[in-house]
Structure formats: C-alpha cells, structure tokens
Amino acid sequence: MILSNRPYHVVLVLLLLLLLWKEGSCCPYGWTIYRNSCYHVSRDSQNWFNAMKMCEIHESYLVHIDDAEEQVFITHLLQSSSANNTWLGATDWTVEGSWQWEPHGYKLNYTNFAPGQPNNYHSQNCLLMDRLHHYQWNDLECLSLTRHYVCERRENSGIIFGK
Numbered sequence: 041m042i043l044s045n046r047p048y049h050v051v052l053v054l055l056l057l058l059l060l061w062k063e064g065s066c067c068p069y070g071w072t073i074y075r076n077s078c079y080h081v082s083r084d085s086q087n088w089f090n091a092m093k094m095c096e097i098h099e100s101y102l103v104h105i106d107d108a109e110e111q112v113f114i115t116h117l118l119q120s121s122s123a124n125n126t127w128l129g130a131t132d133w134t135v136e137g138s139w140q141w142e143p144h145g146y147k148l149n150y151t152n153f154a155p156g157q158p159n160n161y162h163s164q165n166c167l168l169m170d171r172l173h174h175y176q177w178n179d180l181e182c183l184s185l186t187r188h189y190v191c192e193r194r195e196n197s198g199i200i201f202g203k
Contacts, residue, residue: 067195068098074113079103080191081121088166088182091127091189092142100193102129104141105169107150114190115175123188128177130167136160139167153177 067078078100086094088102095101105111105128118126130148132139139148139158158164158179166182169175180187 071193072117073195074110076195077192078195079114079117081117081123081126082189082191083122085186085188086127087184087186088127088131088180088189091187092129095189095191096143098191098193100191101143102127103190103192104129104146105150105152108152111150111152111175114169117190118169118171118175121188123190124172125168125170125187127187127189128167128169129192131165131182132158132160132179133165133182136165151177 067073071078071080073079080098080100082091082094084094092102103114105114130139130141134140137158137160139151140146141148152175154173154176157173157177160179162181164179164181166180168178168180168187170178
C-alpha cells in the first residue's frame with residue numbers, strides 16, 4: 041500500500057511540534073532564569089526613574105533582591121556583564137530611611153548595604169549595587185545620574201513553542 045504525501049506532512053509537522061514543544065516555564069530571549077524569575081541586565085544607562093520605565097515596558101520591574109542567595113546570583117550576573125554600577129528597585133523617596141521595593145511598596149526584608157550606607161548624602165533616595173563596594177548596596181541620587189539596571193519578571197508559564 042502506497043501512502044499519499046499528505047499523511048507524511050501531518051506526521052512531519054507533529055514530530056516538529058513535539059521537538060519544539062516544552063511544557064513548563066521559560067524566560068524571554070536574552071533573559072536569565074533564576075528560581076521563579078527572569079533577569080535582564082541593561083546594555084544602556086538611565087536615571088532610576090527611566091530605568092524603572094524601561095523595565096515596565098518589558099513587563100518587568102527593577103530587580104528586588106529578597107535574600108543572600110539572590111544577591112549572589114545578581115552579583116554573578118553583573119560580573120559577567122559590563123555593568124559596574126546598577127540600579128536596584130528600592131527607594132526611600134516617600135519616607136527618608138524607610139526603604140521599599142517599587143512599584144509595589146514592599147518593605148525590604150533583606151539588605152546588603154555597604155558600611156556607612158545608606159547615608160542620604162545630597163538627598164540620595166535610590167538603591168544602587170556597585171562593583172566599587174564589592175556589590176554591596178549604596179544609596180544614590182535618582183534623577184541626574186545614569187546607571188545600568190537589572191529588570192526582573194516572573195517566568196512565563198504554560199506551553200511554550202521554541203525559546
């Protein structure tokens with residue numbers, strides 16, 4: 041019995057879909073997965089507010105570091121990039137000395153400030169992680185200075201075709 045070309049095409053398409061199909065979660069191209077989040081280190085520099093806007097455009101937010109393990113992950117991520125000084129997603133803009141993760145307003149449960157920081161020197165209200173302080177945190181002025189930034193988003197769930 042000779043099979044027509046049509047069933048071969050159907051079988052070929054099904055095999056291709058099975059090879060490409062992934063059940064579970066993944067990150068967008070150019071993002072790095074860790075735990076249940078995806079991270080992206082910017083190639084450009086922005087002030088803190090524009091960095092937050094850029095993350096929002098990509099359905100994410102400036103990174104929230106919740107524990108020492110995530111701090112180590114972000115440190116390694118930055119060491120493998122060209123970003124020396126990087127915005128994180130916290131401010132004490134609303135109440136001086138009361139740091140919270142933006143835009144959600146969550147209080148920081150973990151901190152890694154460098155010695156003598158935060159110091160609010162010249163109204164510094166935004167959170168920075170920098171190589172100079174061995175990737176510990178520092179407060180910095182939000183508007184006039186530009187830095188690289190790290191965006192974080194929850195990984196995609198469901199059926200993903202390709203990567």
